[in-house]
Amino acid sequence: MTEKTMNHVKIEFSSLPENVSLARVLIASLVAQIDTTLNDLEEVKVAVSEAVSNSIIHGYQNKPDGMVKLEVFIKDGILDITIEDSGIGIENVEEAMTPMFSTIPERMGLGFAFMKSFMDSVSVNSSLDQGTKVSLRKKIISDSSCALMAK
Amino acid sequence: MTEKTMNHVKIEFSSLPENVSLARVLIASLVAQIDTTLNDLEEVKVAVSEAVSNSIIHGYQNKPDGMVKLEVFIKDGILDITIEDSGIGIENVEEAMTPMFSTIPERMGLGFAFMKSFMDSVSVNSSLDQGTKVSLRKKIISDSSCALMAK
């Protein structure tokens, strides 16, 4: 089991809105390698879409010439994901992560709230004018089912 | 149109057999961004699967600790793809590309033949013990439909 679910994937893509769907498809097909529920799969997809859209919309302000990096590690049923951009950065991370906070009036400001509710942990590193890195973690397989599958 | 189809994606993944399907899904969802047919989509998927499987099976001899790189550029309806490994390399590229040639007796030796028949061009760079880089190109959209859609 351990061996089978060990995987490492790094992807970089242009900051185009259509690449949000690319990231969704990629993460879905990776998570599907772990024998998990559709619910887990949906949750991870939403969290990743939110982070990737943030990089495109906020980090690169919808300019298509940036690159977004997505890295995924799968090991022992734990999914570690980072989404990184070299965009404008976040001035006040704590404020940004507050539900309903958005620097764009028409937006709902729920992206980070979704990530927090769907993943076990969310951490954000950001420097102004340097970029933002969001780390997401979720335990997909419980120890018991891991043990079961290892047989 | 030009602007819309310009895209650049780089991915690196562990040399695991299940990542062949990851590469297929990734390339499919990229090619689907160009307004094309299921037939084109299938052809590109087969070509990419063959090259990625070669890197895993031959390049890394099925050891899971190698990394396979896949890079895709889409511009003006032309798809440029490279698949690269740091595996054992190919001694004689010309011989390797001959239909029915395989260094593994049970295999069919048709991978390169598929790539050549489904893509407009295939080129291979390889050095023993250094690795192999396969470059694939295909024009997906004809100039006329490009021009049409640019309106």
Add this chain to the structure above:
Amino acid sequence: VGEIRRFLRDDSTIKVSRSYKEISYKVHKCREELTAKLNRDPKISEIAEVLDLKIEDIVTALDAVQSPTSIHETLYQ
């Protein structure tokens, strides 16, 4: 958290995903029908429009239900 989940369920972007098998079947059937009608291989976008599906779902579904190809078989042998 409960509210967010409820909100998501209602959000139109997260339609309950239909089974891949069903989607794949419909896509192939639609492709045949459109080919007959248009006298050419239809674009993926045309199939998506007729079936009211996202291209993303078509792509994923087609791969998910693909019968194992020779490539996969040989990979595992």
